[in-house]
Amino acid sequence: MFEKFTEKAINVVSASQNLAKEMHTIKVYPEHLLLALFDEAKGISLKIFKSYNINHENLLNEIEKVKDFPKNNGTIKQTLPFDDDFKEILKKALDLANKSGNPTILYEHLFLSVISDRKSDNVKILENLGFDVYKSKILLEKLVQRKTKRLYHPEEDEKTDNTENKAKETDNIFDSKESSEVFERAVAKLSTSNYEILGTEQILSSILEDKESELTKIFAQYGVTSENFEEKLAKIQTRQSEYEGRQIIFTPNAFTTMNMALQTAKELGSSVVLPEHIVLGLLKTKRGIAYDILKELKIPDDDLAHSIIKPIEKQMPETLTILRLAKEEARRLGRNIVGTEMFLLGIIGEATGIGAQVLTELEINIKDARAVVESLIGFGDEYYDKEIVFTERAKRVLETAWELAKKNHKEKIESAHMLLALTTEPDSLAMKALEQLGVDAVEIKEGVKKFQEA
Numbered sequence: 208m209f210e211k212f213t214e215k216a217i218n219v220v221s222a223s224q225n226l227a228k229e230m231h232t233i234k235v236y237p238e239h240l241l242l243a244l245f246d247e248a249k250g251i252s253l254k255i256f257k258s259y260n261i262n263h264e265n266l267l268n269e270i271e272k273v274k275d276f277p278k279n280n281g282t283i284k285q286t287l288p289f290d291d292d293f294k295e296i297l298k299k300a301l302d303l304a305n306k307s308g309n310p311t312i313l314y315e316h317l318f319l320s321v322i323s324d325r326k327s328d329n330v331k332i333l334e335n336l337g338f339d340v341y342k343s344k345i346l347l348e349k350l351v352q353r354k355t356k357r358l359y360h361p362e363e364d365e366k367t368d369n370t371e372n373k374a375k376e377t378d379n380i381f382d383s384k385e386s387s388e389v390f391e392r393a394v395a396k397l398s399t400s401n402y403e404i405l406g407t408e409q410i411l412s413s414i415l416e417d418k419e420s421e422l423t424k425i426f427a428q429y430g431v432t433s434e435n436f437e438e439k440l441a442k443i444q445t446r447q448s449e450y451e452g453r454q455i456i457f458t459p460n461a462f463t464t465m466n467m468a469l470q471t472a473k474e475l476g477s478s479v480v481l482p483e484h485i486v487l488g489l490l491k492t493k494r495g496i497a498y499d500i501l502k503e504l505k506i507p508d509d510d511l512a513h514s515i516i517k518p519i520e521k522q523m524p525e526t527l528t529i530l531r532l533a534k535e536e537a538r539r540l541g542r543n544i545v546g547t548e549m550f551l552l553g554i555i556g557e558a559t560g561i562g563a564q565v566l567t568e569l570e571i572n573i574k575d576a577r578a579v580v581e582s583l584i585g586f587g588d589e590y591y592d593k594e595i596v597f598t599e600r601a602k603r604v605l606e607t608a609w610e611l612a613k614k615n616h617k618e619k620i621e622s623a624h625m626l627l628a629l630t631t632e633p634d635s636l637a638m639k640a641l642e643q644l645g646v647d648a649v650e651i652k653e654g655v656k657k658f659q660e661a
Contacts, residue, residue: 211301213575215314219247220297227287232276234290237327242266244318249645251350252318259338269335273328292327296320307351313578319347350582350643362546362598362636383479385420389413406458407495408440414482422482425514429506439500460495464488473605475516476524476620478612483515525560526608526620529553534595536577541586546598547629547637548580550605560622565654569646579640600635604628623655 212220222243227235245256245266289297299320304312321329322340330340392413393405415433417423426432457465468488472480489498490508501511520527530545533553537545554562555573597605605620607628612620629637630648638648 212312213578214572215575216312216317219243219317222246231278233279235287235293236290237292237296237329238270238274241321241329250643255343261336269332273332296324311578315347315351362600383481385482386480389482392416404458405461407461407464407497411497431504464492467491473609474530475519476526478609478617478620524619525622528557532556543595546601547604547635548640551637554622554626557622561658562622562626571644579643583636600632607631627655
């Protein structure tokens with residue numbers, strides 16, 4: 208049975224065994240489980256206890272007042288047996304988990320089972336302390352309704368007009384030395400042409416001009432060189448494919464490509480935009496003269512993108528790993544939408560960064576976090592083959608993490624930046640999950656600060 212318990216639920220059972228030993232009883236009784244539930248309470252469960260001013264001392268006093276435990280003769284056994292009523296509570300917890308559609312037994316199932324049990328003195332003990340059993344049952348039952356199939360994602364319908372932000376972000380695209388050089392060459396090319404507005408063709412042309420770069424060598428593997436690109440470009444008679452909107456410093460498609468490059472840089476864990484990100488942005492937008500020439504040269508988009516991403520993945524940037532794991536978690540729940548809660552699971556799953564270390568110290572583990580996330584969003588369609596997308600709130604978190612990395616003069620977005628960014632969205636699913644796991648924003652900020660100063 209215990210293989211179905213979450214780590215938090217196992218900790219409660221283990222704590223009840225320790226309490227029985229400390230109190231020198233001959234068995235582990237339901238009342239020990241009640242006291243252990245309080246000692247291990249976090250998040251909503253702890254708030255339930257505290258709302259009735261229950262603490263360890265007054266709960267223990269009430270237990271000892273009501274219950275006369277059979278004591279042992281002074282010999283402490285290594286493992287105490289469970290009382291029959293205790294075993295019934297565990298079985299009831301399993302039944303509750305099955306009825307609520309949960310694959311695992313949660314702390315809340317144990318809590319519900321304890322306050323539903325009339326054989327032991329637990330209900331009497333709690334009521335003597337002013338505890339409202341009926342009201343608490345309703346709240347706990349809501350918390351354990353886990354596996355409801357919900358196609359709707361709570362963060363999905365959040366929309367923000369970020370046109371102005373995107374325009375401001377363009378200034379940051381050429382922060383890196385490599386991209387700055389690309390931009391300077393592109394502007395030089397523009398000045399020798401008959402155009403006044405920078406397009407995708409000048410940008411890609413200037414990227415290919417750097418013969419020594421790894422990116423140019425990747426292009427060469429696909430038969431794309433500066434020479435044959437320029438040859439194709441010379442035959443272009445019109446820039447019509449560059450214009451699908453208003454004219455700005457970039458053509459509309461170049462502007463879209465640059466912003467896609469910026470988003471790609473963030474998703475690949477970089478706090479600066481590199482030429483690689485610009486090319487990936489171009490391949491994602493699939494628009495403009497530069498893209499038209501690549502298609503004319505019969506370049507396979509996916510293969511080229513994979514060749515560019517592969518060396519980046521080898522560097523193992525923390526955020527790239529986090530986002531990959533977040534997408535895997537979304538698929539596991541039958542979803543094509545990644546919200547902040549998936550970022551949280553990704554941070555935990557990455558395991559090596561400061562973000563994961565902070566959560567580990569706060570006793571957050573992947574098993575319990577998954578159970579809480581499942582309770583918040585439920586399960587979607589089991590067979591999603593759609594492209595994975597981010598909610599607007601998740602995009603804001605990624606943007607904040609990027610800004611934190613730049614502020615700290617880091618070339619890469621680290622897990623600590625991702626975790627801190629989550630705390631800037633107090634109403635997000637990630638923070639709701641952390642609250643249920645007994646952790647708040649202050650603890651996270653202090654934890655990150657501690658590890659960064661170490």
